[in-house]
Amino acid sequence: MPGSLNPTAMLRLLGAWNTGAAPAYRELADVVRLLVMDGRIPLDVALPSERALAVTLGVSRTTVTAAYASLREQGFLRGGQGSRGRTGIPHRTIPVSGPGLAAPEGILDLAYASLPATGEVVHRAFADALIDLPALLPGFGYDAVGLPPLREAIADRYTAAGIPTTAAQILVTSGAQHALNIILRTLAGRQQKVLVEHPSYPNALDAIRASGSRTVPVPMPPVAEPASGGGVKPASGGGVEPASGGGVEPASGGWDIDGMVAAMRHQRPAMAYLVPDFHNPTGRIMSNLQRRRLVREAAGTGTVLVVDETLRELNLDAVNTSPLSAFSPAVVTIGSLSKSHWAGLRTGWIRADEDSISRFVQTRTTMDLGGPVVEQLAAARLLRAFAEPLDARLAELRQNREALLGLLAEHLPDWHVERPRGGLTAWCRLPTPSSTALTVVAPDFGVRLAAGPRFGVGGAFEHFMRVPYTLAPAQLETAVLALRDAQARIDASPQLRTTLKAPKEPAAVA
Ligand SMILES: Cc1ncc(COP(=O)(O)O)c(C=O)c1O
Numbered sequence: 173m174p175g176s177l178n179p180t181a182m183l184r185l186l187g188a189w190n191t192g193a194a195p196a197y198r199e200l201a202d203v204v205r206l207l208v209m210d211g212r213i214p215l216d217v218a219l220p221s222e223r224a225l226a227v228t229l230g231v232s233r234t235t236v237t238a239a240y241a242s243l244r245e246q247g248f249l250r251g252g253q254g255s256r257g258r259t260g261i262p263h264r265t266i267p268v269s270g271p272g273l274a275a276p277e278g279i280l281d282l283a284y285a286s287l288p289a290t291g292e293v294v295h296r297a298f299a300d301a302l303i304d305l306p307a308l309l310p311g312f313g314y315d316a317v318g319l320p321p322l323r324e325a326i327a328d329r330y331t332a333a334g335i336p337t338t339a340a341q342i343l344v345t346s347g348a349q350h351a352l353n354i355i356l357r358t359l360a361g362r363q364q365k366v367l368v369e370h371p372s373y374p375n376a377l378d379a380i381r382a383s384g385s386r387t388v389p390v391p392m393p394p395v396a397e398p399a400s401g402g403g404v405k406p407a408s409g410g411g412v413e414p415a416s417g418g419g420v421e422p423a424s425g426g427w428d429i430d431g432m433v434a435a436m437r438h439q440r441p442a443m444a445y446l447v448p449d450f451h452n453p454t455g456r457i458m459s460n461l462q463r464r465r466l467v468r469e470a471a472g473t474g475t476v477l478v479v480d481e482t483l484r485e486l487n488l489d490a491v492n493t494s495p496l497s498a499f500s501p502a503v504v505t506i507g508s509l510s511k512s513h514w515a516g517l518r519t520g521w522i523r524a525d526e527d528s529i530s531r532f533v534q535t536r537t538t539m540d541l542g543g544p545v546v547e548q549l550a551a552a553r554l555l556r557a558f559a560e561p562l563d564a565r566l567a568e569l570r571q572n573r574e575a576l577l578g579l580l581a582e583h584l585p586d587w588h589v590e591r592p593r594g595g596l597t598a599w600c601r602l603p604t605p606s607s608t609a610l611t612v613v614a615p616d617f618g619v620r621l622a623a624g625p626r627f628g629v630g631g632a633f634e635h636f637m638r639v640p641y642t643l644a645p646a647q648l649e650t651a652v653l654a655l656r657d658a659q660a661r662i663d664a665s666p667q668l669r670t671t672l673k674a675p676k677e678p679a680a681v682a
Contacts, residue, residue, distance in 0.1 A: 176218035176256065179228035185212055186229070186667075193664030196231055197238035203667055204239065205248050206612055208259050218256040219249065279615065280651045283622040284682045285452065285596040285640040289514035290561035293554065301549035308549075314541050316533050318344025318521070319548040325555035326507065326521050335498050340526050343533060344551075346543050347520040348482045348508035349375055352445065355478055355504060355522065356383040358535045359443045367435055367444035367475065369427070371599070371627035371636070373452045374681050376445055376480070388439050389629050390431045392454060394601075426456035429465055436473040443476040443504075448496060449484035453627050453638035454599040455592020457491050467499040478504045482520070483595040485512040485562060488570050491593055501525055509551055511596065512562060515682070519543065519551040569596070575645035579652040584659065587637075597640045605634035609662050610655070617654035622681035 177185075189203040190196055207213040219225070222240060226233040240257060243249035249257035289295070308319075317323065323339040330337035345351040360366050362384035368377065370389035380387050427448070435441070446466075448458035458466075470477045479496045484507075497503040508520035522532055576598060580589050588601040602610075607624035614621045624633030643651060 175216075177213065177220060179220040179224045182213075182220055182225060183228050189665075189667050190229075190231070191665045191667065193661070196235045197242065199665060200229075200231075200235065200239035201242040201246075202613070202661075202665070204243055205246065206609070208248050208261070209612055213259055215259050215261065217259045218251075219259065221256055278618060280619050280643060280647055280654070282640055282643075282651060283620045285638070285642055286510070286515050286682050287565070287596070287642050289516060290512075290565055293557075293561040294514050294517070294550070297550040297553040298546065300553050301546050304549045304553075305546060308545055313545055315545075316537050316542045317529070318342065318543065319545065319552065322519075322548045322552040322555065323521075325552045326523070329555060329558065330495075330497070330523060333495065335495060337523060338526075341523055341529060343522045343524075343529050343536065344543055344548060345520045345522060345536070346518045346540070347510055347515070348480060348506045349379065349520075350518075350539075351506045351508075351520050351522045352376055352379050352478070352480070353383070354532050354535050354539070355443070355506070356380060356385065357538075358528075358531050359476055359478070359504075360385040361442075365439050365441035367432065367439070367441040367446075368629075369446060369451065370629065371453055371624075371633055372445070373447060373480070374622070374626040377627075377629060380445065385442075387629050388435050388441050389632075390428060390435050392451075392456070393425065393428050425459075426451075426454070427458055427462055427466075429462050429469075432466065433469045436469060436475045440473060441475050443478050444470065445478050445480065446496075447480045447483070449479075449481050449493070450486055450593065450595030452483060452595060453597045453636075454590055455595045455597060456590075457493060457593050458496075460493055463494065463496050464499055467496065467503065471500065471502065476502065476504060478506065480506045482506065482508040483511050486566065486569060486594045486596060488566060488573060488592075488594040497523060504528060509554060512558070512565070513554050517547055517551055517554075519547055569641065572641040572643065572645060572648060573598070576639060576641040576648050576652070579649055580639070583652050583656045589639075596642050597638045600637045600639055602635050602637055604663075606659070606662050607634050607637050610637060610658050613661055614654065614658045616661075617658045619651050619654045619658070621655075626681055 185207055186200070186203055189199055191199060193199065204213070204219070208215070219240070220228070222233055222236045226236045229236070240249055244257060248260060250260045251257040320339060322344055323342040326342045326344070327337040327339045345354060356366070356379060360380070360383055364385050365388050366380045366385045367388045367390060368380065370391045377387065432444070436444070448463065450457055467477065477496060481495060484495070495505065497505045502525070505523040506520065507523065509517050510520065522529065524532065573592065577589060577591065580587055580598070580600065586603040590599045592598050611621040611623040622638060624636035624638070625631050627633050627636070627638060641648065
């Protein structure tokens, strides 16, 4: 790595930085910051002296001095005034990554699609769990399959939904992500292929990559383009058909089943990781027709369908579908309390046939020896009264969703927004490939985002942004106005867009 950058090299990297859309020093600082964050200017590199850069750029020295001062203040430049500052990344950073229990102060967090705990209910479940605890204290506390009362409560919920399930078919995990890792290690592994929807859930894509498996991305069909203008479009596959009894059924079309079948036949993936229930990020739901066909075809090619139902309970439009496991006992299902109740519970599960569960347990014990007891006791309580907090959560989410869709239509009319049928997020097509640039600029306006490419492989989805409706309408308004302003900054400085591609280090997202 070079230890310093000469003015000519910097001029080339900066490109057409000076658009006149903002004070010159601001534009200069913005572009340098983006170059550093993008890795195009490496860390710990000395930038040209103020005088030399001013001459090369044909601007006043004051402009460069002010730009460098701003970069120093933000932590992107180290070293005292006068000396040649070296590039760095702020410790106390503009929070483009770094999850936590609380959103960073002053920042609206749209990178995480997650909700606070369902009020009192979770707290009460923990209080009750402490009452249940003494009975278990004489035991060792290790249980790699999960506490019996929790496994039974989970199994009973499937049975009540028309999918007979015993506790022996349930393995309790520390959340859905843990469940997926156990499954990957058991069913996939080095050089094997895993079919995924494209886009898909970023942490799942990371897990597949980390397992050494190769992803086989199958594009989800785009939403139909509107005849004119932007605004909210019904999701393809989101058209509503009347159902015979209660609820509505989604129309077919949200998934390219032909494409998935072709991929399964030709690529022979060991498993497919799918989110058919309020897919993250699109919010789509797969029709029963598509589910049936998928299960039939997967059986023919020997691909294990692994279905992540983490978002299934967030059924905002009362859509009527059967869980994929209803169509075949070979389906492996992942569940979680993270979205229905609270991610802080770190409680999820795998539902599968008993033999598969035994294999998963063996894998699990190579990673950990069981979940914490109190959390499992609390989770068992929550599962027994599952619906209690859900109505209020759904009502709130419906309100948030309408607020977000209205705000986006009003303030960002050239964003094409797919109307989500459930879940927590809206998937928006941007008029320009500026998702990463928006993600980098947005913290300046008080918003943290997850860029579209986090949801794909190979840098796809620079044209897309996922926007969660997990905030209250008033906060969503502030966030959308901030997005509008961030977008305006990028539109005014095309260099910001062209400078940035997907970041090399994936940002935290859920
Ligand atoms: C589809 C999907 N799967 C899994 C997870 C993570 O779930 P958990 O917190 O149970 O690990 C999320 C969280 O956003 C998700 O959206």
